[in-house]
Amino acid sequence: xxxxxxxxxxxxxxxxxxxxxxxxxxxxxxxxxxxxxxxxxxxxxxxxxxxxxxxxxxxxxxxxxxxxxxxxxxxxxxxxxxxxxxxxxxxxxxxxxxxxxxxxxxxxxxxxxxxxxxxxxxxxxxxxxxxxxxxxxxxxxxxxxxxxxxxxxxxxxxxxxxxxxxxxxxxxxxxxxxxxxxxxxxxxxxxxxxxxxxxxxxxxxxxxxxxxxxxxxxxxxxxxxxxxxxxxxxxxxxxxxxxxxxxxxxxxxxxxxxxxxxxxxxxxxxxxxxxxxxxxxxxxxxxxxxxxxxxxxxxxxxxxxxxxxxxxxxxxxxxxxxxxxxxxxxxxxxxxxxxxxxxxxxxxxxx
Amino acid sequence: xxxxxxxxxxxxxxxxxxxxxxxxxxxxxxxxxxxxxxxxxxxxxxxxxxxxxxxxxxxxxxxxxxxxxxxxxxxxxxxxxxxxxxxxxxxxxxxxxxxxxxxxxxxxxxxxxxxxxxxxxxxxxxxxxxxxxxxxxxxxxxxxxxxxxxxxxxxxxxxxxxxxxxxxxxxxxxxxxxxxxxxxxxxxxxxxxxxxxxxxxxxxxxxxxxxxxxxxxxxxxxxxxxxxxxxxxxxxxxxxxxxxxxxxxxxxxxxxxxxxxxxxxxxxxxxxxxxxxxxxx
Numbered sequence: 001x002x003x004x005x006x007x008x009x010x011x012x013x014x015x016x017x018x019x020x021x022x023x024x025x026x027x028x029x030x031x032x033x034x035x036x037x038x039x040x041x042x043x044x045x046x047x048x049x050x051x052x053x054x055x056x057x058x059x060x061x062x063x064x065x066x067x068x069x070x071x072x073x074x075x076x077x078x079x080x081x082x083x084x085x086x087x088x089x090x091x092x093x094x095x096x097x098x099x100x101x102x103x104x105x106x107x108x109x110x111x112x113x114x115x116x117x118x119x120x121x122x123x124x125x126x127x128x129x130x131x132x133x134x135x136x137x138x139x140x141x142x143x144x145x146x147x148x149x150x151x152x153x154x155x156x157x158x159x160x161x162x163x164x165x166x167x168x169x170x171x172x173x174x175x176x177x178x179x180x181x182x183x184x185x186x187x188x189x190x191x192x193x194x195x196x197x198x199x200x201x202x203x204x205x206x207x208x209x210x211x212x213x214x215x216x217x218x219x220x221x222x223x224x225x226x227x228x229x230x231x232x233x234x235x236x237x238x239x240x241x242x243x244x245x246x247x248x249x250x251x252x253x254x255x256x257x258x259x260x261x262x263x264x265x266x267x268x269x270x271x272x273x274x275x276x277x278x279x280x281x282x283x284x285x286x287x288x289x290x291x292x293x294x295x296x297x298x299x300x301x302x303x304x305x306x307x308x309x310x311x312x313x314x315x316x317x318x319x320x321x322x323x324x325x326x327x328x329x330x331x332x333x334x335x336x337x338x339x340x341x342x343x344x345x346x347x348x349x350x351x
Numbered sequence: 352x353x354x355x356x357x358x359x360x361x362x363x364x365x366x367x368x369x370x371x372x373x374x375x376x377x378x379x380x381x382x383x384x385x386x387x388x389x390x391x392x393x394x395x396x397x398x399x400x401x402x403x404x405x406x407x408x409x410x411x412x413x414x415x416x417x418x419x420x421x422x423x424x425x426x427x428x429x430x431x432x433x434x435x436x437x438x439x440x441x442x443x444x445x446x447x448x449x450x451x452x453x454x455x456x457x458x459x460x461x462x463x464x465x466x467x468x469x470x471x472x473x474x475x476x477x478x479x480x481x482x483x484x485x486x487x488x489x490x491x492x493x494x495x496x497x498x499x500x501x502x503x504x505x506x507x508x509x510x511x512x513x514x515x516x517x518x519x520x521x522x523x524x525x526x527x528x529x530x531x532x533x534x535x536x537x538x539x540x541x542x543x544x545x546x547x548x549x550x551x552x553x554x555x556x557x558x559x560x561x562x563x564x565x566x567x568x569x570x571x572x573x574x575x576x577x578x579x580x581x582x583x584x585x586x587x588x589x590x591x592x593x594x595x596x597x598x599x600x601x602x603x604x605x606x607x608x609x610x611x612x613x614x615x616x617x618x619x620x621x622x623x624x625x626x627x628x629x630x631x632x
Contacts, residue, residue, distance in 0.1 A: 071390075209579035
């Protein structure tokens with residue numbers, strides 16, 4: 001074997017490693033690193049920087065784009081993360097799979113600041129594993145330039161006048177859940193007859209639907225490619241800021257409520273620092289600043305005095321108590337998920 | 352083999368094992384594993400995922416996807432062959448420029464290029480706005496979110512896979528054989544039909560294989576450019592790994608898709624052989 005052939009790449013590799021160590025070393029020092037794994041744009045930059053200063057720590061912020069991606073990384077083991085932000089149903093799954101640490105609430109006194117509505121949600125009934133971070137409702141968004149009728153029911157999506165101008169979230173549980181609610185059933189039914197009825201109803205709607213979309217749905221509303229459709233309240237607030245003709249309603253039949261939480265994965269290296277971070281985020285002043293920037297609903301009751309009038313009066317971000325009373329969480333449906341998926345395949349493939 | 356090729360043969364072999372054999376074996380093994388209620392992969396083996404696939408729903412979608420792939424392959428051939436032919440007729444310098452232009456789109460992520468089509472074709476997009484300003488149409492045309500848009504996106508994305516191999520076989524073509532055909536009184540059309548085309552069939556087959564395989568499992572284009580009912584087998588497989596959390600079922604679907612694609616390619620090669628052609632490799 002010709003040794004020289006390997007000599008060059010080898011020395012290059014050694015050099016690279018030395019460089020990497022040097023760079024890593026510069027940032028390190030005695031500082032602790034907090035590894036955060038979350039959605040994109042889920043924090044205000046300054047809020048993070050302020051934490052780094054106050055606690056002499058370094059935040060390493062990585063992002064994922066779906067709960068399933070997060071789950072897959074955690075299941076692969078040794079994920080190195082200290083903070084994660086699973087959504088409601090995924091918290092339930094992760095608790096059952098033993099992937100979450102119990103939070104030591106003694107280190108998180110600010111956890112008491114959140115509204116009682118969210119202190120014991122059905123996916124974490126004891127509230128031991130997660131704290132609700134952002135929340136919202138899936139309602140109907142519509143452009144009043146084109147949609148002049150009063151919109152107050154899911155039935156309105158079926159109006160033939162909107163054919164080809166309807167958009168639905170690209171999410172089986174959200175869409176089928178919506179049709180279940182419209183028909184007076186639970187959004188997480190495990191009754192096959194109820195499920196079938198809702199899907200038959202959706203089959204009448206799908207020919208009017210332009211597309212199923214989650215990633216690019218805001219753009220479709222802003223560019224007026226669609227007139228009406230399902231949308232998360234946080235995204236609706238964003239769309240309204242860009243296009244003042246947009247309206248958002250929570251239909252009279254009820255709607256799905258959702259939340260992204262903050263939690264600590266099993267085996268986190270820096271659990272104590274992670275708890276300090278959570279406590280910091282729920283500080284009334286910090287949390288007000290954070291949520292003004294990210295534009296989602298803040299569950300922190302104590303931060304109300306620090307919020308701007310504009311933020312507090314935004315009905316899209318803050319669903320009224322009356323609307324909230326009609327909302328329902330999506331819960332895990334066990335093996336029925338495969339039935340939901342089969343119906344979803346029927347709906348999206350046109351078979 | 353190791354003796355003859357020595358260390359040189361070891362690397363391609365290791366490469367094949369690490370990047371091709373191991374992943375394929377893992378997918379096949381996964382497709383026989385049992386799924387837990389929470390989406391866990393249990394250490395038990397089962398045939399249930401394959402049984403579930405026999406459902407006409409999934410078979411229908413598979414068939415749709417293969418038909419779309421065949422259409423994409425045919426369109427790429429019809430568009431790609433003349434382009435490759437044109438390039439091969441240019442001077443060396445111009446050929447380099449043309450080839451660079453063919454490869455250029457690869458330097459931008461495919462997802463971003465698909466969104467670029469959205470910006471061009473949507474109701475308020477560049478094309479519709481231009482046509483309306485020119486007074487040619489009064490209402491925006493439905494150019495996007497339908498099966499035609501899916502076909503367009505796939506042909507656009509996969510065309511280079513046809514152009515490059517066809518170009519190479521045209522480049523290698525022994526021009527003296529064409530001259531002989533002309534000397535014997537063949538018309539240009541006849542010379543193309545009896546000399547150029549048969550001699551470049553290996554390139555066509557390689558291109559067709561690459562385009563067919565890539566389009567059969569494609570999920571990006573139907574998702575970004577397709578309508579509400581444009582989901583193909585690639586989207587259904589993607590769903591198993593994400594929302595349905597059924598990795599074994601998704602793996603079984605991938606295995607069946609791979610086998611179906613291989614069968615289609617085998618048929619294509621066979622048809623070519625019975626027509627008296629030479630194998631590409």
